[in-house]
Each structure stands twice: as C-alpha cells, then as structure tokens.
Amino acid sequence: MIDFRSDTVTQPSPEMRHAMAQALVGDDVYGDDPTVNALEAFACDKLCFEAALFTSSGTQANLLALMSHCERGEEYICGQQAHNYKYEAGGAAVLGSIQPQPIDNAADGSLPLGAIEAAIKADDFHFARTRLVSLENTIGGKVLSLDYQAQVAALCQARGLKLHLDGARVFNAAVALGVDIKLIAKHYDSMSVCLSKGLGAPIGSLLMGDSAFIAKARRLRKMLGGGMRQAGIIAAAAHIALDKMPERLHFDHDNAQLLAERLRAIPALEVTTTPTNILYARCRRDRAQELKAFLQNRGILINAGAPIRFVTHLGITSQDVETLAAAIADFYRCH
Numbered sequence: 262m263i264d265f266r267s268d269t270v271t272q273p274s275p276e277m278r279h280a281m282a283q284a285l286v287g288d289d290v291y292g293d294d295p296t297v298n299a300l301e302a303f304a305c306d307k308l309c310f311e312a313a314l315f316t317s318s319g320t321q322a323n324l325l326a327l328m329s330h331c332e333r334g335e336e337y338i339c340g341q342q343a344h345n346y347k348y349e350a351g352g353a354a355v356l357g358s359i360q361p362q363p364i365d366n367a368a369d370g371s372l373p374l375g376a377i378e379a380a381i382k383a384d385d386f387h388f389a390r391t392r393l394v395s396l397e398n399t400i401g402g403k404v405l406s407l408d409y410q411a412q413v414a415a416l417c418q419a420r421g422l423k424l425h426l427d428g429a430r431v432f433n434a435a436v437a438l439g440v441d442i443k444l445i446a447k448h449y450d451s452m453s454v455c456l457s458k459g460l461g462a463p464i465g466s467l468l469m470g471d472s473a474f475i476a477k478a479r480r481l482r483k484m485l486g487g488g489m490r491q492a493g494i495i496a497a498a499a500h501i502a503l504d505k506m507p508e509r510l511h512f513d514h515d516n517a518q519l520l521a522e523r524l525r526a527i528p529a530l531e532v533t534t535t536p537t538n539i540l541y542a543r544c545r546r547d548r549a550q551e552l553k554a555f556l557q558n559r560g561i562l563i564n565a566g567a568p569i570r571f572v573t574h575l576g577i578t579s580q581d582v583e584t585l586a587a588a589i590a591d592f593y594r595c596h
C-alpha cells in the first residue's frame with residue numbers, strides 16, 4: 262500500500278533494525294542503559310539543551326512538560342488547534358489538574374501576541390495562575406517564523422512565564438526555514454520532539470530543558486508508568502533518526518509541492534499547501550469517503566477528512582505521488 266495518511270506510518274530502516282539488534286542495553290530506570298544515555302546526551306548537544314529525557318510518545322513528552330512547568334490549579338496558554346490541548350485526551354487536566362487556556366490560532370498557526378498578552382491572568386486569587394505558554398511548530402504543517410518565536414520568548418520573559426514548544430515536527434520547520442535546529446530551540450525553556458514521525462524511528466520522543474526541569478519530568482515519567490527498562494533497543498533506532506534523518510526531510514517537502522501541483526490541475530479540488538510535508542485538499546462536493554474507497558482499491562491509503570490531509574514521508578517516492586495524482590484524476594473523470 263502507498264500510505265498518505267501520516268508520517269507516523271514510516272517503517273524503520275535496515276540500519277535502524279541492525280542498530281536495534283546490536284544495541285548495548287541496561288535498566289534505564291536505574292540510569293544504566295548506555296544507548297538511552299547516549300541518545301539523551303546527543304540530543305542535548307544537537308539542540309543545545311542542558312538535559313533530555315527519552316519518552317514513549319510525543320503525548321507523554323508534552324504531558325511531562327506541562328506537569329513539570331505547572332502545578333495543580335495553574336494554567337498554560339495554547340492554541341485552540343494545539344495538539345497538547347485538542348488531541349491528547351485532555352491529559353493535562355485529567356492527570357495534572359492543569360487548566361488549559363486556549364486562544365484562537367491565526368491563519369498562519371501562530372498565537373497573536375496581543376491575544377497571548379490578554380489571556381495572561383492577573384495575580385488574583387479568583388484566577389488560576391498563568392505559568393506557561395505552549396507553541397507548536399510545525400502546526401498542521403505550517404511553520405512559525407524565527408522572528409515570531411523570538412517575540413513570544415521576549416513576551417514570556419517580560420511576564421515571567423515559561424515557554425514550551427511542541428516540536429513533534431520541528432525538524433520539518435528547521436528544514437523549511439533553512440536554519441540549524443538550535444536557532445529554533447534557543448527560544449524555549451522546554452521542547453518535545455517526535456522521533457517516530459518523519460524521522461522514521463519506530464517508537465519514541467524526547468523532552469528537553471534544563472537539568473532541574475528534566476529531573477522533575479523524570480520523576481513524573483515514572484509516576485505515569487513511562488519508566489522503561491532495556492529501552493536502548495528502541496533508543497538505538499531513535500538515535501539514527503535524530504542523527505541522520507533530518508537531512509532528508511526536504512525530499513518530503515518537495516513531494517508535497519509536487520502533489521499540490523498535480524492536484525491543482527483537478528478542478529473538483531481546492532488545494533492548500535504548507536511549506537512542509539502536509540497538504541490539504543477540499544472536495545468541492547463532499548466525495549471524500551467515495552474517493553477514499555476508490556483509492557484503497559488501487560492500493561492507496563488516505564484519511565478522508567474535510568479537508569483531506571495528505572502527508573508525505575520517507576515511505577513516499579515522487580513516483581508514488583504521480584500514482585496518487587493519476588488515480589485521483591481518474592476518480593473525477595469517471596464519477
């Protein structure tokens with residue numbers, strides 16, 4: 262099957278599988294796993310943070326960040342579209358007693374500075390204490406500019422708030438901006454990164470921050486059942502993902518542009534691109550379910566939303582893009 266549903270469907274490379282088979286391992290809850298320790302040290306170096314923590318998922322990394330920055334009855338400001346508000350089952354509220362304060366994302370995915378400012382609560386016992394702002398980059402494939410991130414960081418500093426980045430796809434943002442990842446990372450007190458999306462690891466995310474923050478997150482990870490034993494087996498693949506895979510993400514971005522070009526030739530579709538590996542197409546008449554079934558019969562998987570979201574990744578070649586575009590053109594010819 263050619264799978265455009267998500268970059269989470271990527272398969273580990275032969276090099277990753279080999280590294281997993283050969284990995285030196287120990288009990289990571291004791292701090293004894295040399296492969297996990299090497300991954301965390303490598304991440305600190307690559308992203309310029311004091312400390313890092315290997316987690317089972319991006320959801321866990323974000324939850325640990327929110328629970329480490331905020332105590333019960335405190336709040337974080339985030340976007341209505343933020344993954345760590347909308348798509349993580351309300352974990353911060355359920356497990357951390359932390360109140361989200363969502364605000365509308367602008368069309369470019371950013372949180373307008375004035376809206377952040379207006380959402381910060383005064384020190385008054387009627388209110389939850391505002392502790393944190395959480396941004397997401399990329400967000401729905403859109404990229405936040407370096408200038409914008411610097412402005413939010415300055416605002417947080419001025420108002421005594423911490424700043425977290427949900428950087429599940431932050432390497433896609435760095436590639437689209439053409440900058441070293443450190444130039445994004447430097448604006449944040451903490452950051453999560455998914456290794457199991459476009460970077461191709463089978464499992465795992467990282468949370469980074471200063472040493473005291475990561476020590477707190479490590480304790481919470483244990484509490485949440487995320488302390489893993491011989492985790493080097495998966496950290497070995499994650500290390501290759503972090504080291505070698507960012508440099509190939511531009512292929513995925515190029516394939517998304519190629520797909521956009523092809524789909525724009527189909528009048529029944531309204532195409533919206535992003536600078537990264539995600540694009541959207543709205544069916545002018547709602548035929549997404551029919552289209553999905555038609556494509557599945559031809560060995561192609563899509564998510565039929567409104568709009569349809571197509572994601573390119575290391576399992577997708579430019580030939581696969583041509584195959585998809587031709588199949589969609591066929592669908593609209595005969596329907």
Ligand SMILES: *Cc1c(COP(=O)(O)O)cnc(C)c1O
Binds near residue numbers: 317318323
């Ligand atoms: C996928 C994703 C996550 C969560 O990662 P999981 O590993 O699926 O839990 C968090 N934030 C964003 C922006 C994501 O895209």
